[in-house]
Amino acid sequence: MPAPYACTPAHSRGRRVDEPGSAHRSCFQRDRDRIIHCSAFRRLKHKTQVFVEHEGDFYRTRLTHSIEVAQVARTISNTLGLDTDLTEAVALAHDLGHTPFGHTGEDAxxxxxQPYGGFDHNAQTLRIVTSLERHYAEFDGLNLTWDTLEGIAKHNGPVMGEIPYALAAYIAVDDLELHTHASAEAQVAALSDDVAYNNHDLHDGLRAGLFTEDEISELPIVGDAYAEVDATYPGLDAYRRRHEGLRRVFGVMVTDLLDVSRARIADAGAATPQEIRDLGHPVIAFSDAMWSDLKQIRQFLFTNMYRAPRVMEQRARVxxxxRALFPIYMNDPDLLPRRWQADIAEARTETDIARHVADYIAGMTDRFALEQHAKFTGTDILARAG
Known part of the structure; x- marks a missing residue:
């Protein structure tokens, strides 16, 4: 039985374009499946998480990260009596709007x-699933339910102040109630992202040699996890020790999140999903102590991984x-594929053209962006750097 505060397919707010229901899947299952089968999801395979895609097959990509987030989210959602399909749909979609080269590409x-309204990867995700995916006969985008679109737009909380350009354009035709919190399902997806990347970035950083086991053993949560492994399995080989240690870190984060969220939900006394949205604060949360510990871990990762000299050198190159590709396409849109030229032919302003160019560049994989740069500039930027 779903919890009373859970979203349910029967009470979904529906799709912008009406469709017949499925005999075999709920509306939220169909949302999840459409996300998995869309082109933007496949491209995540070759998009940077931290390390540029060519640097090694063992590091996380946006695709493997999204799958890990969805796994965590589904477990938490099921335990709390929420709709696991809606939670998983939001989790799988949350990074669709990322550019090549991760946050570095987004910053660039x-x-x-900036002269055309800026770029925000979360708003771009909404643009992808409502417009840029063009496979269905009766609509652009994936025609996801309102509930999933709401979760994509504001899983990190209400969107206040200046609204990103792409998000503002969409809510002009479909109000996603940006002033409220999202459903509990979307809140689970957001914090599952924190659980996943705090754990797997430690793993990837160790594999890359950016820091050592001894160094991370000084961190909260991590040190206790390794001490437990050493006490239980003395003399365990390094790779198994690493796995056993980090899986315990994973477990501590999830347990804290579940314990705190259960208590907050009980205190809220919410009897419907809308009451969750209208509370004015999230119900899915870590404890204050866990947030403090995670802040220390994130600061360590920022200093020793995200801003490590090796990573910073790569950031500068990508x-x-x-920076080179954007003016090339702006100055000569005929260099774009035919479908994109057709969109630009209908553009009325320079901003419209720039949005289409940004859409195209944002959709590139790491390798395709590098190939296009080499093609137009005659420079293999990675070989030059070596």
């Missing part, structure tokens, strides 16, 4: 797009790629 594209 956002700077280039920033150059995005």
């Amino acid at each position: 594209l956002d700077a280039l797009m 920033t150059e790629v995005v």
Whole structure:
């Protein structure tokens, strides 16, 4: 039985374009499946998480990260009596709008797009699933339910102040109630992202040699996890020790999140999904102590991984790629594929053209962006750097 505060397919707010229901899947299952089968989801396979895609097959990509987030989210959602399909749909979609080269590419594209309203990867995700995916006969986008679109738009909380350009354009035709919190399902997806990346970035950083087991053993949560492994399995080989240690870190985060969220939900006394939205605060949360510990872990990762000299050198190179491609396409849109030329032919303003160019660049994989840069500039930026 779903919890009373859970979203349910029977009470979904529906789709912008009416469709017959499925005999075999709920509306939220169909949302999840459409996300998995869309082109943007497949492209995540070759998009950066932290390391540029060519650097190794063992590091997380946006695709493997999204799958890990969905796994965590589904477990938490099921335990709390929420709709697991809606939770998983939001989790799987949350990074669809990322550019090549991760946050580095986003920063570069956002700077280039400042005269045209800027660029935000979360708003771009909404643009992808409502417009840019064009496979269905009767509509652009994936025609996802309102509930999933709401979760995509505001899983990190209400959107206040200046609304990103792409998001503002969509809510002009479909109100996603940006002033409220999202459903509990979407809140689970958001914090599952924190659980996943705090764990797997430690793993990837160790594999990359950016820091050592001894160094992370000084961190909260991590040190206790490794101590437990050493006490239980003395003399365990390094790779198994690492796995056993980090899986315990994973478990501590999930347990804290579940314990705190159960208590907050009980205190809220919410009897419907809308009451969850209208509370004015999230019900899915870590404890204050866990947030403090995670802040220390994130600061360690920021200093020793995200801003490590090796990573920063790569960031500078790939920033150059995005900065070079944008004016090339703006100055000569005929270089774009035919479908994109057709969109630009209908553009009325320079901003419209820039949005289409940004859409195209944002959709590139790491490798395709590098290939296009080499094609137009005659420079293999990675070989030059070596």
